[in-house]
Amino acid sequence: MLWQQLINGLALGSTYALIALGYTMVYGIIQLINFAHGEIFMAGAFFAFLMVMVLKVNIFIALILAMAFCMLLGIFIEFVAYRRLRNSSRLSALISAIGVSIFLSTLALLVFGADAKGFPDGIFPNGQLQLGSVSISFLQILIFVVSGFLMLTLQFIVHRTKIGKAMRATSQDYNTAALMGVNVNMVISFTFALGSMLAAAGGVLVGVYFNAVSFNMGLLVGLKAFAAAVLGGIGSIPGAMLGGILLGVTEVFTVTVGFSSYRDAIAFAVLVLVLLFRPSGLLGQKIQKKV
Amino acid sequence: MKKLIIISLLLGLVMMTWAGYGLSKESDTLKIGFLGALTGDVAMYGQPTLAGMKMAASEINQAGGVLGKKIVIVEADNRGDKQEAATIVQRFISRDKVIAIVGDPTTGITKVAAPICERNKVILLSAGATGTGVVELGKYIFRDTLLDTVAVPALIDYFVSNAGFKKVAVITSDNNDYSVGLTQVFKNAIKGKDCTIVSDEKVKDGDKDFSAQITNIKAKNPDIIFFSGYYTEGSLIMKEARKQGMKINMFGGDGLYSPTLISLGGQAIEGSMVYVGFSPEQPTPETAKFIEKYKTANKGVIPGLFEAQGYDAVRILAEALQRAKSSQPAKFRDAVAKTKDYKGVSGTITFQANQEPLKSPVYLLEIKNGQFALKAKVPVK
Amino acid sequence: MGNFLQNVVNQIDPYVMQILVNIGIGIILALGLNVITGLAGQLSLGHAAFMSIGAFTGAILTIKLGMPFGVNLLCSGFMAALFSVLIGFPTLRLSGDYLAIATLGFAEILKVVFLNLDITNRALGLSVPPPYSSIPLPVYVLISVVLAVTALALMQESRFGRALKAIREDEIAAEAMGVNATRYKIQAFAIGSFYAGVGGCLYAHFIAYINPSDFGFLKSIDILNMVVLGGLGSIPGVILGASLLTTAPEFLGFMKQYRMLVYGIILIILMLFRPNGLLGGVSFKEMVLKIFRKRTQPSRA
Known part of the structure; x- marks a missing residue:
């Protein structure tokens, strides 16, 4: 049973990691807690759901379409709601993000209703891997692999490509980067596009995995993913993965030992404890105080 | 100066909308307030309740209304927020002059609304609250759920x-x-x-x-x-x-x-x-009629429990009004309390002396071939 | 006295009264957060947690002990402040967004704990009897608001207030000038939480039924919106923000289910065009003085 629970924890953790990756990347570049990230995740899930139910497309094609849709959505949101606020206080941007989040979730509620929607049975090959008493579904493996793959890809983009260099420059010093010829608007749009694509991928996979897509899924899962990103050290891409997995495994083992009612409390307690001993998260960079 | 203009504009907006509430005073209608969430996390209970209530009201009105008056459902959305619910209840009572309030489908908000209704002698009939300590909050508090x-x-x-x-x-x-x-x-x-x-x-x-x-x-x-x-x-x-x-x-x-x-x-x-307490699968004649009508009015959507309870709530109130021959609070309240063997679409309902509903029998439904099927009728002692 | 006040209160339309009391409670909560976020510059996403401590303390003191309401209010405020100090010691070392997530985490933990305690009656919540006092509740709210505003206005101009502003602008520079940043931050946290506790206690007795789930993340965000929308650090701004957001559902009511959609758009637009809030930078003292000067200056004919 312990091994099975470990698998459960890893699978749950991967879903957190999938969303935390997007959170952390946007934060890493423009230091904005993008509260609307969870809603983009929800929008991706609903878009794929519509594709599958109405146009009857294959789930993998729906996934790609949802990523494209959310990419545009992300760029649009950044352009409308955040761009003007880049030089204002960070709180203003945070409130604007909350406004976007309220808008999107209410829109989803109006369009799709309050009840959760499920993808049809058998949309995804429902096989299982049996290792002794432990069973792992293909979907669990896929989520794990996809989040690992995305983490590596992101790491590669940010650290090994030209646009990545521009992203890091923008994150270090916005004005200097602009002076040095970096097209910061383009870089930030790109960051949002990438982050939103990740959110969409996460939304579709999580929607299929938990078999429920609902207007409020963004807030509930988004909050945990945000916690995971901070736990790993917000801004750090491997940190988001680590934080997500750690949070997932902690939650599952809290349930295993019989404290299911304290599940969320323990998860956040771990977060707060880690922060006390490592104030910038597990893999986060030390905050440099400029004098 | 610019600030002042913005502020006064906003204040003006507030005033205008408040003033608007006072204008709609018609005495040839009986108003019933709908208390529930139309948006937010618990909207899935509020929306169907309201749909059921509206259907009951339009049926009653088509049949000539109650006491010669039309029933009007006054709706507001409390988003599942207690503070807002309290304000809405107060507004229903002091501005809209409702004779009764149906809702909230959740126990929590019913408990917020109950003291206000009791203070103002307005009937609160919850179409969904099943928790403990609800009807104990006052003489004017009822519910039509299965306990x-x-x-x-x-x-x-x-x-x-x-x-x-x-x-x-x-x-x-x-x-x-x-x-x-x-x-x-x-x-x-x-x-x-x-x-x-x-x-x-x-x-x-x-x-x-x-x-x-x-x-x-x-x-x-x-x-x-x-x-x-x-x-x-x-x-x-x-x-x-x-x-x-x-x-x-x-x-x-x-x-x-x-x-x-x-x-x-x-x-x-x-x-x-x-x-x-309600079985569309082996329906009483009342339930069967309700389901058919609801389906034709709502593009084939099959009504669930909340639609049925919302529908029954309005019906129970209308029936009590008929018996009381008045919407005067005390008489109306006593008539509601005397509801006995009311053949509702969500079950047969009797209010006991402590205002708690008695619904019998209990239907045990089993899901078979993607549908609820009656497994047993379990009598209640 | 009590009877007289009750009669005065009864003169006011109950619906308007309901809204006024809601505004009053909103102002107290928002002013509390304003001390933490507006003055000291520490982003807290868990203000509702301190409100819940006040609400449950107040409710339990009324239910179990029948404590007179005035004393009860103070106890609830102090309980919230006490918790904030306990939490503040370790967490206020964190900076910026890490502090924000720590406060959010604390709020979530507290909510789960309240959902598992018998004394808070778990998810079933507590029905709160009317307060033990002959003075009606709206009067308590009014007095609390007046005291809260006065105290904060005085605080802002004091040595303490200036120290907080120094920390907000530049913590390191402030420390270099001999300001003990940690101590001041904890004090600000405690004062803000005291306000939250008082607001929570008033809320509990006004709404008459409380449940741990009422004080979640969204409630904290609501209060934060009031502060930022009105104008961070500005007392008139916070009052305006709290009033507008509390009444927003009322005057957007005609939009029915589209209301929250519009609310979201309004938040975005306001931030885009007035990123420092509606009355950002307006000080209470200056505003009062301005009005006063206008009144006393003889109008030129």
Whole structure:
């Protein structure tokens, strides 16, 4: 049973990691807690759901379409709601993000209703891997692999490509980067596009995995993913993965030992404890105080 | 200066809308307030309740109204927010001059509304609150739901003697007042019966991942799962149980009873059972008529429990008005309290001396071939 | 006295009264957060947690002990402040967004704990009887608001207030100038939480039924919106923000289910065009003085 629970924890953790990756990347570049990230995740899930139910497309094609849709959505949101606020206080941007989040979730509620929607049975090959008493579904493996793959890809983009260099420059010093010829608007749009694509991928996979897509899924899962990103050290891409997995495994083992009612409390307690001993998260960079 | 203009504009807007409320005073109507959420996390209970209420009102009005007046449903959206609900109740009473308020489908907000209604002698008929300590809040507080304290002991007897269940796993949604209350009722009722609780797991409303709890339960090998929460989590729990290869079924209260339980649960929910005071599957003539009318009016949507209870609530009030021959608060209240064997679409309802509803019999429904099918009628003592 | 006040209160339309009391409670909560976020510059996403401590303390003191309401209010405020100090010691070392997530985490933990305690009656919540006092509740709200505003206005101009502003602008520079940043931050946290506790206690007795789930993340965000929308650090701004957001559902009511959609758009637009809030930078003292000068200056004919 312990091994099975470990698998459960890893699978749950991967879903957190999938969303935390997007959170952390946007934060890493423009230091904005993008509260609307969870809603983009929800929008991706609903878009794929519509594709599958109405146009009857294959789930993998729906996934790609949802990523494209959310990419545009992300760029649009950044352009409308955040761009003007880049030089204002960070709180203003945070409130604007909350406004976007309220808008999107209410829109989803109006369009799709309050009840959760499920993808049809058998949309995804429902096989299982049996290792002794432990069973792992293909979907669990896929989520794990996809989040690992995305983490590596992101790491590669940010650290090994030209646009990545521009992203890091923008994150270090916005004005200097602009002076040095970096097209910061383009870089930030790109960051949002990438982050939103990740959110969409996460939304579709999580929607299929938990078999429920609902207007409020963004807030509930988004909050945990945000916690995971901070736990790993917000801004750090491997940190988001680590934080997500750690949070997932902690939650599952809290349930295993019989404290299911304290599940969320323990998860956040771990977060707060880690922060006390490592104030910038597990893999986060030390905050440099400029004098 | 610019600031001043902005502020005065905003203030003007506030004033205008407040003033608007005072204007709509018609004496040839009887107003019933709808208290519930149309947006937000609990909108799935508010929306159907309102739909049921509106249907009842339009039927009554087509038949000539009550006491020569038309019934008007005054609606407002409380988003599931208590502060807003309190304001809305106050507005219904002092501005709209409603004669009664139907709602809220949740116990919590009903408890917020109850003291205000009691103070102002306005009937509050909750179409959904099943928790404890509701009607105790005042003489003007009623509800038309199936009470778990009545239904659960009868069901446990039925399960133990007919199905031979010995080991049960209990799952509670511990941020849901209905679920916590129902689990308490269940645990009290099972004491002394030939059946033990082998696993007691907690989930939360809004959770999507139940793998850890199901793995725990699987290790205890129970005969059945009792889940006291709502249908979204219920169907996801069964999905997870099937995923982990468990053959076990689930049963629970009318919080599970919704078409969404089946549409979301699919194959996994087959064989699971819910108990309700209302059965469209073996309908009374009243229920059958209601279902047909509702389907034609709503593009073939099959009504669920909340539609039925909202519908009944308005009907009960209208019937009491007829008997009272007046909407004067005290007379109206006494007439509602005397409701006896009212043949509602959500069950036959009698208000007892303590205002609690008695609905009998309890219908045990089983999900078969993607539909709720009647399994047994369990009489209530 | 009590009877007289009750009669005065009864003169006011109950619906308007309901809204006024809601505004009053909103102002107290928002002013509290304003001390933490507006003055000291520490982003807290868990203000509702301190409100819940006040609400449950107040409710339990009324239910179990029948404590007179005035004393009860103070106890609730102090209980919230006490918790904030206990939490503040370790967490206020964190900076910026890490502090924000720590406060959010604390709020979530507290909510789960309250959902599991018998004394808070778990998810079933507590029905709160009317307060033990002959003075009607709206009067308590009014007095609390007046005291809260006065105290904060005085605080802002004091040595303490200036120290907080120094920390907000530049913590390191402030410390270099001999300001003990940690101590001041904890004091600000405690004062803000005291306000939250008082607001929570008033809320509990006004709404008459409380439940741990009422004080979640969204409630904290609501209060934060009031502060930022009105104008961070500005007392008139916070009052305006609290009033507008509390009444927003009322005057957007005609939009029915589209209301929250519009609310979201309004938040975005306001931030885009007035990123420092409606009355950002407007000080209470200056505003009062301005009005006063206008009144006393003889109008030129």
